Amino acid sequence: MSDDNMQDALADDWAAALAAQTEASQPAAAAVFPPKGTDSSANVFKPLSGDGATVAKTDIDMILDIPVQLTAELGHTRITIKSLLQLAQGSVVELDGLAGEPMDVLINGYLIAQGEVVVVNDKFGIRLTDIITPSERIHKLNR
Template structure:
């Protein structure tokens, strides 16, 4: 089979394209990359990338940083008790049904912040609404012990 002159010309152009691409590649590898130059903007490993949250030099700035956090809302939940029931029992519940909980009457309630136990307290009534009088604040070490159980 013999090639037509047009096919030969197309093949020659493809070879020329490959040749120019290879020349560009060899030229690019010969030049140093900007990241490898000594003028790079990378910080040495010992330097801090972020500023410290609290600086002891200016207490007014530290107070402003803490004030920003004070307005963040959290979810406070008080729990009387828990229980496990079957789906059959759940479907039989109606208005007026009583569900027995594992907590005893008069026993302190658990108080959670964003799902973490932080205190225990007792139920009080304040202006015809329920409230909680905190009787025991859980220390951070006690929280860790309860989580690890």
């Protein structure tokens, strides 16, 4: 086969491939961009099955069983390893929180509320006194 015949065959193969690609892409383009004057909202926005409350309840049910870690912080302190190794039973560690000051309640490390310590049936608990709003949480993240 001569070089001219080979180049012609290669050009024909490319032409056939481009024609096939053009044919395949035209129906997809028509679906994305319907002709003017047609109602495209019927294809894009499908009606919800059931009322909005049912859909919202189904969405929230999907996340109800996801475990999160709740942490209650009385305060912080920074000590050296030497001081840490000297701790024994009965040692007192001074925290930066003041007595009577509300404690922080964190979910997965993010502050969501503040509260006070309560004792119920010989067990400690937290009475929430202030819930952090979403806008306050975003403000604290930006600091």
